[in-house]
Amino acid sequence: MPDRSTALRRENLPILLLLLLAFGLRVWGSADHNIWWDEGVGVWLARLPASTILHWTAHDVHPPLYYLLLRGWWLLVGEGEFVLRFPSAAAGTLGVALAYGLGRALGGRRAGVLTALFLTLSRFHITWSQEVRMYTCATTLSTGALWAAVRMWRRGGWRAWIAYVLTTAGSLWTLYLTGPVPLIANLAFPLGWLQEGRPRRRLIHWATAQVAASALFIPWAAYALPRMHTWSTDQPVPSPFFAHLYSTTLAVGVPV
Numbered sequence: 001m002p003d004r005s006t007a008l009r010r011e012n013l014p015i016l017l018l019l020l021l022a023f024g025l026r027v028w029g030s031a032d033h034n035i036w037w038d039e040g041v042g043v044w045l046a047r048l049p050a051s052t053i054l055h056w057t058a059h060d061v062h063p064p065l066y067y068l069l070l071r072g073w074w075l076l077v078g079e080g081e082f083v084l085r086f087p088s089a090a091a092g093t094l095g096v097a098l099a100y101g102l103g104r105a106l107g108g109r110r111a112g113v114l115t116a117l118f119l120t121l122s123r124f125h126i127t128w129s130q131e132v133r134m135y136t137c138a139t140t141l142s143t144g145a146l147w148a149a150v151r152m153w154r155r156g157g158w159r160a161w162i163a164y165v166l167t168t169a170g171s172l173w174t175l176y177l178t179g180p181v182p183l184i185a186n187l188a189f190p191l192g193w194l195q196e197g198r199p200r201r202r203l204i205h206w207a208t209a210q211v212a213a214s215a216l217f218i219p220w221a222a223y224a225l226p227r228m229h230t231w232s233t234d235q236p237v238p239s240p241f242f243a244h245l246y247s248t249t250l251a252v253g254v255p256v
Helices: 002-027 039-045 050-057 065-077 081-106 109-121 123-128 137-154 158-174 180-195 202-226 239-252
Strands: none
Touching: 002 081, 002 109, 039 050, 039 065, 039 081, 050 065, 050 202, 065 081, 065 137, 065 158, 081 109, 081 123, 081 137, 109 123, 123 137, 137 158, 137 180, 137 202, 158 180, 158 202, 180 202
């Protein structure tokens, strides 16, 4: 038993160290710059009643879950750059842990550690983990949804089913741009299902999970879509410029 316990500690040591590093990188200096415009919108919404948040976000390009959670956090701990940005830092650190789980599920322990290392040091991820914005929370929920999907394909069980439903619906309630994530999971499902021998029960679990996740999001979509404004730029963005901007942002983050 002691040998097994020692081996387990050694196995978990790299990811524990990475999580400590990830947390440190995301909280370090998070209060060094003032709240900017987009963050200020979130702070303003956090001061409003939940009913007002729901009404306002129905006319906006972002759903309400992050703002509702931010309001609860604001009521609990108050204001301040560090305090208001802390939930994003915590979500970013949790995202590193979930990335490890997803990488390990797909490619083994080494793949999990490398995936977590990449996300830990990602300047893009660190930047958004220091903002009063919903992007890191949405990324973490989407990563959890993909990990739960893989567990459903391979092991089944209601824990993975519940985790997938809640994280998928939660991501959609946080950021509409997470919509492609369940689409990708559904495109990949046939491969995982075939590898496991096409078990009928897994197929039923997967189908009911999609129905349940959709049922949790559709009421909001039905309420918000008729009220949502349209947004556009004055001129279309050239594809080469967008590709350059995208790759640069991933490498060095977003300036404030």
